[in-house]
Amino acid sequence: MADRPKLYLLLAVVAALIASHVLSGGAEPQIPALNPYYYDVLIGIGINIILAVGLNLVNGYTGQFSLGHAGFMAAGAYASSWLTLSYGYAMGTSGLATTTAFLLALLAGGAVAALAGLIVGVPSLRLKGDYLAIVTLGFNEIIKGVIQNCDRLGAQRGLGGMVQHTTFFWTFAFAAITVYVVVNLVNSTYGRGFLAVRDDEIAAEAMGINTTKYKVLAFVLGAFFAGIAGGLYAHFKQFIHPEGFNFMKSVDVVVMVILGGMGSTAGVCFAAVLLTILPEVLRYVSRIEALPEWLRHVAENRMIIYSLLLIILMITRPQGLFGAVNLKKKKA
């Protein structure tokens, strides 16, 4: 029984390998044979899954409302990019060497993001709900501010020139790993700890649960995965800019977690897929000549739809699509 999850992970990774081979027409996994636009959206889905599942650990399972996830993504994106730009060929120029360098940079980016998660998580220990949200938002701005002032990282000009190391395989392999880690963690005693913190922190402390440990762990892990996602993103788009990691980006990920249902990894994955495809669908809708002008205009305004979605969702179905938690019950 205990080996089943490992089996599933293995199967998932093998499936990703096969799929990427098929999609690339048997050529190097780097070169997509799929329509480049669809490929772009597909990679986007994988990256968003990593972001959303990571955030779900913090927001959904541990109940710590973080509005600064994009900051961790930025940390990972910039750290890994700087590394590959500076040392990408340090181990040689062969395919194997550069790919290894990329992976190491990616993990380093995740580590930097995890460190940022620690720095954000520790002071946030004493804060709850609204305050925590604003503080994480503040940290997001601070991280962005640091990057904007760092000339070596391109500051306001942005950082570009990364080699497109990110492939379908790497993206979904990491997505599978992220899901695996989170699901296993949640179904273990750690998971009980996270949920205890979410449901009633004072009671948890009273029961002897080290709430600090769980809160910090959630932040650090969530940040680590966001950093990986950031690295993958940077090595796909090949150009990053501080404004791409602002509050709006954090909100994007938060909407995925809320829509999917906080505390449901499957739901969050589904929501990530849905919300990555949504802007593209809306683009298509806004072009359909048969629809009335005003409807097409609204479709063009993704943010108006998102914000209405948030409001309506919170009023009618706050547990999201798959949320297990009963958020409708009255607080005593």
Place this chain on the structure above:
Amino acid sequence: MGDKLLELLQQVVNGLSQGSIYALIALGYTMVFGVLRFINFAHGDVYMLGAFVGFYLGPKTLKLFGDGPSYPGAAAVLLLSMALCAIIGIVIEKICYRPLRERPKLTVLITAIGVSLFLENGGQFVFGADPKSFPDVITDRALEIPASWGKISGLTITISQVLVFGVTLVLMFVLSHIVRKTKLGMAMRALSFNPVAAQLMGINVDVVISFTFGLGSALAGAAGILTSIQQPSIDPLMGINAGLKAFVAAVLGGIGNLQGAVLGGLLIGVLEAIVVGYVDPTYRDPIVFGVLILILLVKPTGLLGASEREKV
């Protein structure tokens, strides 16, 4: 007095006038939080709507008081904006927050974010993204400081700066009076201590909450007009930054405390001026957020807030 001292004084004056805006918006935040224990993320956007009310209805209102800018006209625009924003605030509360009253705070917070985004993007959609030029409701100029007062006559204080500062203080006193001396104010305070008990005592919670929202939103609307007098370029996204800073101010001063909100606002205003003038403008926002984090770590109840013990 030396040049350096004059420069510092000027920066302080600048800071106080900008801080007054933060103070006005912070008053609204702090009131709503005090009574409802939740941060109305959309508050900054009501400030933006106040400015737009002035933009669209200002010229016609001014005409009622004669040709061109005038003080009575300006006062009319101010009151009009306050009234309309009060209504907007009450409507938002009724539609978006009231259904969620029994729910966990997180749900309401997310809804507030949704409302804020909706107002901002909807604003861009309806008003257009371009900045608009706010009509002149008063003729602004620098006050003449008699040269006989010495070096200090080099200081520039504009009428609008004095106006903003003055109106903020007046509104703070009016608000204080309402909260301490009127029945509704007493009901607000009762609600903030213990909502259940207040209800049991026969207080109509719905009415009091609506009133609180209306009051807070009116202040935001006033801030919108006063700001536009000094900085006559308005756009649908102008509420984001001001709203965030005002929130920090409210927390700094002690959330739930009216005088604290004003103190916090003025302090943040002066802090920003000093950082921009003497350090580096790019650090302005990170430093303000740094202050927020510091305060929440060291004394979460703020400068003037009373220490709270969390009841189990």
Place this chain on the structure above:
Amino acid sequence: MHKFTFVPVVLVSAISLAGSALGADEIKVGEFAALTGGSASFGQSSHRGTEMAFDEINAAGGVLGKKFKLITEDDQSAAGQPATIVRKLISQDKVVTVLGEVRSSATIEAAPICQENKIPLITPAATNPKVTEVGDYISRVCFIDPFQGTVMAKFALSKGWKKVAVLTDVKQDYSVGLAEFFVKAFTAGGGQVVKEQKYSTGDKDFKAQLTSIKVTKPDAIFIPGYYGEVALVARQARLLGIKVPLLGGDGWVGDSLLKVAGNALDGCFFSNHFSEEDQSPLVQGFVKKYEAKYHEKPDAMAALGYDSAGILADAIKRAGTTDGDKLKGAIAATKGFQGVTGSITLDPQRNASKSAVIMAIVNGGFKFEQNVAP
């Protein structure tokens, strides 16, 4: 096969064969722009200029017997979107050229994709030199920062202003670039930069920065930012008692600049692509048509968007084809194209070489001051 169906079938096959050979009846051009979000006011302007240009060209019969179809996508001022959108335009919509964007960061993100797919990209307003360095399929119709910054530096020196303060918008690559080259040229010419201050796009209050500038007693202040903030800076400067002239770049051009600034900008100067006063029928026609259609005066972005479309159409005409390889050559060979932003010639780096116009602001209106050749 039935006799009567034979002919229609042959006809239809012939037409569709011919159609696929010629690439159908229309020329598809892709545009990615910031139509919503933080840069919406500039993105919308540029889009309107481009749209109006194609409408006019189509009304006049199009090019090579075909009409243009403009496919515009909104990148929401968000990073990551330009890459996705441009991939879509190229692989899904099969456009022959991509136009966009006003932001250098968005353009740098999209350019490698166009270069890789051998689709020409023309940017109307991205000024970072790095943009065209991506490859030979990438070109622009605006000046780059080194040129514009130097223009104003030389102008300041010519007016005898030896001490200048610089106020830069650090959120805008354009502003930072312009300031950098202004400082270089100004100090090289013997001038002294007495203070460098900064602000961010969206800021409304500049009294703190202006106060710190005031004490250094400059002869002029260089503000290479956008009209939204510049107008407020001017007002506040005057209120603070700062009477010296302000200098700027084409970012100053915007409908609300003078409305918000009032008389605060009198006696100030800025460099631009065109002068509204330019009596040439081309410029006057453009300004009038734009105002009639969109109910506001065109800004620099609109004019550049307009010219980017014009240059594309002209290049297609010269190349005789929309084939990427030949088209890019024709675009790069643009010489003396009469646009509303001046007579445009593309230099070997595919950046626009054209005269700048220095405008003065007098009595709340623009007035032509002088021409500066490249």
